[in-house]
Amino acid sequence: MLRRLGLSLATLALASTGVVALAPPAAYAAQAGSEAGAGGDTLFPRQGDARYQVWSYDVSLDYTPVTNRLTATTRxxxxxxxxxxxxxxxxxxxxVSRVLVDGEQAAFSRDGHELTVRPDGGLDRGRFTVRVDYAGEPQEHIDADGSTEGWVRTADGATALGEPVGTMTWIPSNNTPGDKARYTFRLTVPTGYEATANGVLVSQRDEGLTTTWTWRADDPMATYLAMVSIGQFDVFESQTESVDGRTIPIWSFTDVTGGDAAAARRLLPKVIAFQERLFGPYPFDAAGLVVDDADVGYALETQTRPFYPSVGAADGALVHETAHQWFGDSVTLVDWHDIWLAEGFATYAEWLWDARHGGDTAQEHFDDLYATPASGALWRPAPTEFTDAADLFGSPVYNRGAMTLHALRKEVGGDDFFRIVRLWAQRNEDGSVRTAQLVRLAERVSGRALSPLFRTWLEKAGKPAGY
Known part of the structure; x- marks a missing residue:
């Protein structure tokens, strides 16, 4: 994510299917609590339920833009x-009108955003299915830092954005980043409107007064990366060739009143190619972008098809959100306190792009930030130590996160650094990770004891000395 109209935070700082043996990941399952209070995240303890893991969501939405009325079923x-x-x-x-568990009607209750389901006779360990029927006017969600997410109305429809918790405004879900699943979206809208989501377009069925768009995301995806955008768009289809020989289809949707984002669409294949050389093959089976007039003030790395506000598909934002397809989307944090693993990597990718395209080098970016006075907001709270959700998207996460990676590069050398980065992306593809795993990988590749470096940059408030 790039907060505030898609501008680079580094720049701002410088200026100022069948289920068989599926088990929860060990890091996620280890959080499982008692029957009460089994939340899946340390920053948002009431979000998610660590006692189960979702394999797939099948989301059917019938939406009327004029009235903002949604009728939906999620399986x-x-x-x-x-x-x-x-x-x-x-x-x-x-x-919610009905909940079925394994085909049988189940009791349910609501407490704020928590939908508690009590199947008759309980659930045995293992596979189960849930169907939730629900309807109403979906709403925006206001974050702790005052920004907007969730179901955001636009002039001609809506765009649904989920970071960090807004997906719960339109999908009943296990809404915590450590639980990744496959998704199918069946979006029924008035004919003449377009509807996009994550993944690959499976079908577009005209039914007279309505059209149903079906999208499928087969690669595991965290709930906060799910996206739907409905409106009157210009739709562009193209493709690009991956370094591993695949042909990657590109679907881009741009609001008809905001221009066609031609420059961003032309640049996207070049950015993917540049990042493949650094990080390894593009991790998904589709790419693209959505440019819409949702009044949120940021771009977002929604998986396979990042969102940009109408004025925000600039080069830096495109580089940042595309890098997230590797770091944040394919390799996803288990817990929000490790968000630097997404934002630090994406910010550093901007530095690498700048260095390759006539801008500042990564060292120059680092030096300019390091010149920030010790009293500056860059130095506290430490990137993994914030306790207030309002600090989730603060400068320490992005800029000090990127500085951590550059400090690592200086310590181990460029060859080992980029080997670490590529292995991190490849070995954890489609997975969920914690900072400690990156530390162990970096130490194995470099043969150096690196825990002190990571502690200094990520866990200790204040300006690190000696750089």
Whole structure:
């Protein structure tokens, strides 16, 4: 994510299917708590339920833009880590009319955004299915830092954005980044409107007064990366060739009133090619972008098809959000306190692009930031140590996160550094990670003891000395 109209935070700082043996990842399952309070994240403890993992979401939405009316059914296939008397989903607003578990009607209750489901006789450990029928007027969600996400109305429709928790405004979900799943989206809208989501376009079926667009994201995806955008768009289809020989289809949707984002669309294949040389093959089976007039003030790395506000598809934003397809989307944080693993890498990718295209070198970016006075907001809280959700997208996460990577590069040398980066992306593809795993990988590749370096840059408030 790039907050504030898609501008680079570095720049701002310088200026100022069948389910068989599916088990929850160990790092995620280890968080499983008691029947009460089994949230999946340390920053948002009431989000998610660590006692089960979702395999797939099948989301059917019938949306009328003029009235902002949504009628929906979400079908979930999941696996319980143990026997459960109840489980929680996250759903904000909207009226639930029915919940079925394994085809049988289940009791449910609401407490804020928590939808608690109590199947008759409970759930046995293993696979189960859930169907939730719901309807209403989906709403925006206001974050702790005052920014907007969730179901955001536009002049001709809506764009749904989920980071960090807004997906619960339109999908009942296990809304925590450590639980990744496959998605199918069936979006029924008035004919004459376009509807896009993550992944590959499966079908576009004209039914007279309405059209149903079906999109499928087969690669595991965290809930916060799910996206739907509905409106009157110009639609552009193209493709690019990956370094591994695949042909990657590109679907781009641009608001008809905001220009066609031609420069960004031309640049996207070049950015993918540049980043493939650094990070390895593009991790997904589709790419693209959405440019819409949702009044949110940031770009977002929604998986395979990043979102940009109408004025925000600039080069730096495109480089940043595309880098997230490797770091944040394919390799996803387990817990929000490790968000620097997404934003630090994407910010550093901007530095690398600048260095290759006539701008500042990575060292110059580092030096300019390091000149920030010790009293500056860059130095506190430390990138992994914030306790206030309002600091989730602060300068320490982005800029000090990128500085951590440059400090690592200076310590181990360029060859080992880029080997670490490529291995990090490749070995953890489609996975969920924690900072400690990166530290261990870097130490194995370099043969150096690097824990002190990471602690200094990520865990200790204040300006690191000696750089």
């Amino acid at each position: 979930i296939v999941a696996v319980a880590a143990r026997d459960l008397g109840r489980f929680d989903l996250d759903l904000e607003g909207l009226d």
